[in-house]
Amino acid sequence: MKSKILFSVLVLPSFVLWLGFSYSLTINHPSGTSDWVVPESAKSVKNPSKATAENIKSGKLLYDKHCKSCHGGGGKGDGTKAKSLTTSCGDFTSKVFSAQTDGAIFYKTREGRTDMPSFKKKIPEVEEVWSMVNYIRTFAPVATKVEEPKPKVVEKKDTTKNEVKKVVVKPVLEKKDSVATAGDSMLTRERSKIEMVLKQYENALNTSDTLAMAGLFTLNGIYIPIQAPTVIGADSIKVSFRKLFKDSKITTKFSIDEIELLGDLAWVRAASKGSHTIFGSTAIIADANRHLIFLKKLKDEWKIYRCMSN
Ligand code: HEC
Known part of the structure; x- marks a missing residue:
């Protein structure tokens, strides 16, 4: 009798308490x-x-x-x-x-x-x-880990001229944050990708590389050159740059004034300075131009969609 009372007074309530406790443990906090x-x-x-x-x-x-x-x-x-x-x-x-x-x-x-x-x-x-x-x-793994690219020599075949030229492709380094974080690196990453496209644009001009240049544009890209008719579509852009590079040599350096991201679109305001030598003439023309460039993100790659220079 005495032990029964002891059981109901001490053991039962603590058992009920324990039940309630473990219930709350299993139900309330499986994962944060x-x-x-x-x-x-x-x-x-x-x-x-x-x-x-x-x-x-x-x-x-x-x-x-x-x-x-x-x-x-x-x-x-x-x-x-x-x-x-x-x-x-x-x-x-x-x-x-x-x-x-x-x-x-x-x-x-x-x-x-x-x-x-x-x-x-x-x-x-x-x-x-x-x-x-x-x-x-910073604990989250960073999505794009780029290995430091090394300069390499590639052979490019220009199908129209039927000649192969060796081109040294300089690596364009992505800017690395001192500490890469998932949060802030997203925008920085897109911006540096866009800066890289502009760098490649500059490289293509300086190396007179028609194919590299054409590859920077979207298929339906539009190029509005200085004092020349608007060029519509990647094929026409290729033709137009081929002519430009055939007739002249450009040496230029770009500086970016603004980049704004609007989802899968971005626009860049840039300036370039350099010189333009027309073959067959001795004159070297000093060049200073401004550029308004719209880029589109296609399959995680930024391409030039509209480009106007003056
Ligand atoms: C005594 C251990 C302990 C300490 C100390 C602690 N946490 Fe936690 N933290 C936990 C547990 C346990 C959970 C899961 C809680 C839950 O789901 O009910 C959690 C969850 C979290 C979550 C949510 C996780 C998710 O999946 O969404 C964040 C954020 C967090 N903690 C941040 C911190 C930060 C910041 C500190 C230090 C300032 C800290 N914690 C210190 C034990 C701890």
Whole structure:
């Protein structure tokens, strides 16, 4: 009798408590990204801090101090404390995680949930939290890892002249950020790709390379040259440059004044300076031109869509 009472007083309630506890553990926190609802207003908050190397460095210092023990040095959720937690810490390198907005990561860091502590009190300065968001972004693998290209000699066959010429193709280096991040590198990457097209345009002019030049345009590209009729379509553009290169030699250098991205379209305002030698004449004409160029992104490659020079 006595033991029955003891059972119902002590063991039963604690069993019920344990049941409720383990229920809440299994139901409420399977994984952070999928079911952690972040209010729309928090998701859309823009990250006010720039992911500069310096900013990311201070984010790393904070991360190492406050987050690494659970989330791990590489953000994979394998910190020393992680094993003793009932909740998975998530994986900062995963695609699902990276698809979140900076605002959502900021919100989760500040609010916390279950085993994930709230950092509102521990890290009250919001700039510091944003710097951690920028640092966390660096865990995601960078989509384009370009190997440093080496200059190479390629043989180009000009079908009309039936001759093969050797051309040294200079590598055009993509600008590398000191620390590549998934967040800020997207725009930087597109911009440097566009800068690269302009560099190739400059190279094609300087090496009188008709084929390289034609390849820079979209099939339905339009070129509006200086004091000459508009040239429509890649084939006509090829013909027009072939004539230009046959009759003259261009030496030029481009500088970019503006680049603006509008989704899969971009426009560039540029200037070029150099000289133009017409074959058969001794005169070397000093050249200074301005260019308005629209580019279109086709299969992840930027091509010249409209180009007007004057
Ligand atoms: C005591 C361990 C612990 C510490 C310390 C910790 N976290 Fe977490 N964190 C977790 C756990 C566990 C989760 C998953 C929570 C859940 O899903 O309920 C999580 C989830 C997150 C998420 C959401 C992950 C996702 O998949 O969307 C972010 C962002 C995050 N933590 C950032 C941080 C930052 C930044 C710090 C340091 C300032 C930090 N955490 C410190 C344990 C920790």
